[in-house]
Structures are given as C-alpha cells and as structure tokens.
Amino acid sequence: MERPVILNIAGVTKRFGGLQALSDVSVKIMQGQIYGLIGPNGAGKTTFFNVITGLYQPDSGTFELAGKPYSPSAPHEVAKAGIARTFQNIRLFSEMTALENVMVGRHVRTRQGVLGAILQHRAAREEEAAIRNRAMELLDFVGIAQFAHRTSRHLSYGDQRRLEIARALATEPQLLALDEPAAGMNATEKLALRELLLKIKAEGKTILLIEHDVKLVMGLCDRLTVLDYGKPIAEGIPAEVQKNPAVIEAYLGGGH
Numbered sequence: 001m002e003r004p005v006i007l008n009i010a011g012v013t014k015r016f017g018g019l020q021a022l023s024d025v026s027v028k029i030m031q032g033q034i035y036g037l038i039g040p041n042g043a044g045k046t047t048f049f050n051v052i053t054g055l056y057q058p059d060s061g062t063f064e065l066a067g068k069p070y071s072p073s074a075p076h077e078v079a080k081a082g083i084a085r086t087f088q089n090i091r092l093f094s095e096m097t098a099l100e101n102v103m104v105g106r107h108v109r110t111r112q113g114v115l116g117a118i119l120q121h122r123a124a125r126e127e128e129a130a131i132r133n134r135a136m137e138l139l140d141f142v143g144i145a146q147f148a149h150r151t152s153r154h155l156s157y158g159d160q161r162r163l164e165i166a167r168a169l170a171t172e173p174q175l176l177a178l179d180e181p182a183a184g185m186n187a188t189e190k191l192a193l194r195e196l197l198l199k200i201k202a203e204g205k206t207i208l209l210i211e212h213d214v215k216l217v218m219g220l221c222d223r224l225t226v227l228d229y230g231k232p233i234a235e236g237i238p239a240e241v242q243k244n245p246a247v248i249e250a251y252l253g254g255g256h
C-alpha cells in the first residue's frame with residue numbers, strides 16, 4: 001500500500017528584486033521518508049526552507065501538510081500546523097540548560113502554553129512535570145541526557161546540533177525540516193548524526209534535509225530533489241540522481 005503524503009508543495013516561486021530565487025519548485029514527501037534537497041551554493045535551498053516554514057512570503061505555490069492545506073504565512077502557524085525546523089546556524093537559547101531548551105519546544109503542543117507555566121496553577125504544574133519528563137526522554141533519545149542540566153552554550157558543537165533536533169521533536173512534528181545539520185561537524189559527529197536520523201526515521205517520522213555533504217545525503221535519503229539557480233533539475237532516488245548529467249554538470253561545471 002502506498003504511504004500517505006506528508007508534505008505536498010507545488011509550484012513555489014520566489015523573487016528577490018531582479019533575482020528569481022525559486023522557479024516552480026514542487027516537492028512531495030511520503031510518510032517515513034528522509035527526503036533530501038541539494039544543490040550548489042546559492043541554488044535556493046534555504047530560500048525554499050524559509051518559504052515553506054513561513055519566514056519568507058512566496059510569490060506563488062500551494063502548501064499541504066498531511067492532506068490539509070496550510071498557510072506558510074508565519075513561523076508559529078507553521079509550527080502549529082506540524083513542521084519543526086532547525087537552522088543552518090544553531091539557534092538555541094544559549095543561557096538556558098539543554099533541558100529548558102527542549103521544554104520550550106514542547107510548549108508549542110501544550111494547553112497551558114508559556115503563560116500558564118509561568119502562572120503555575122496546579123494544572124500547569126502537573127503539565128509542567130509531564131513536559132519535563134518528555135523533554136528528558138527526548139534528550140535521552142538524541143543521546144545527550146547526561147547533559148540535561150548543562151547550559152547549552154557549554155555543549156560541544158555536535159551535541160548542540162542534537163539538542164536542536166530534540167527541541168524540534170518536542171513539538172511532535174509531522175515533518176522535521178533540517179537545514180544543513182552536518183555543517184561544521186567532524187567525521188565522527190557526522191556518523192553519529194547519520195545514526196540519529198536513521199533512528200528518527202525508524203520511529204516513523206518524516207524528514208526533509210538540506211545538506212551540502214552529498215555523500216551523506218546519497219547514503220541516507222530515500223529520494224531527493226536537486227536545485228540549480230532556483231530550478232529543480234532532477235528528482236528521484238539517489239542512485240538515479242547521481243547519474244543524471246544535469247546534476248553532474250551543476251556540481252562539476254564552472255557555473256558556480
């Protein structure tokens with residue numbers, strides 16, 4: 001049986017002044033897939049992420065998450081709809097502990113919200129305990145439970161990336177969107193990241209991955225789209241995409 005479509009985005013265009021950053025980009029991701037988005041520098045990958053997560057307004061496009069239209073008009077709306085993302089440059093609350101960072105992510109999904117948590121009504125206190133427990137579970141899941149009470153800026157680079165993923169998972173997303181999670185990682189950290197992403201996939205979660213490390217993407221993704229100058233030039237399984245002459249030209253040609 002065909003798996004349900006989680007993300008179905010069609011016909012996205014985005015222009016910055018005279019620059020056509022995205023031209024008619026469409027992506028369809030099935031539940032449980034790791035889907036890659038690659039392309040040379042300036043191809044439009046981050047712009048596409050920013051459009052689907054509500055940071056940039058698209059000029060056109062249709063947006064569906066788990067069969068329902070969603071409006072990518074503001075990041076908090078997108079988070080509520082069920083897309084959680086991480087950023088190319090780590091964006092943690094650097095003075096908070098690892099645990100607190102994950103608890104903040106969890107509040108997107110709870111009844112009391114941040115205000116309730118501050119007011120500390122009884123119901124809020126109970127909810128807070130549940131949030132704390134779940135946050136600890138997530139830290140354990142990504143492999144950094146031992147650092148729960150460490151200030152996040154004191155974590156190693158690789159562990160900060162894991163923490164970002166734990167915080168994103170805390171929102172119980174339908175789709176986890178990762179913007180260059182391996183950027184700046186050494187070989188050992190990359191290997192550990194690969195294991196973590198496979199573990200997340202094994203839980204039935206769906207991942208959209210922008211990544212510069214082509215080897216990592218090819219070994220990890222079920223399918224991928226290649227962008228070049230804002231246009232999709234190939235889509236398919238890694239074995240096909242890496243043989244595609246347009247893809248080879250985009251990466252090896254002198255244009256970039």
Ligand SMILES: Nc1ncnc2c1ncn2[C@@H]1O[C@H](COP(=O)(O)OP(=O)(O)OP(=O)(O)O)[C@@H](O)[C@H]1O
Nearest residue numbers: 016019021039040041042043044045046047048212
């Ligand atoms: N806010 C903006 N205003 C104007 N131009 C922008 C803006 N954001 C991106 N661009 C331009 O859009 C194009 C696509 O950039 P984008 O950052 O999406 O590419 P990318 O594929 O993510 O690149 P990289 O791999 O280097 O991160 C580039 O030419 C970039 O200069």
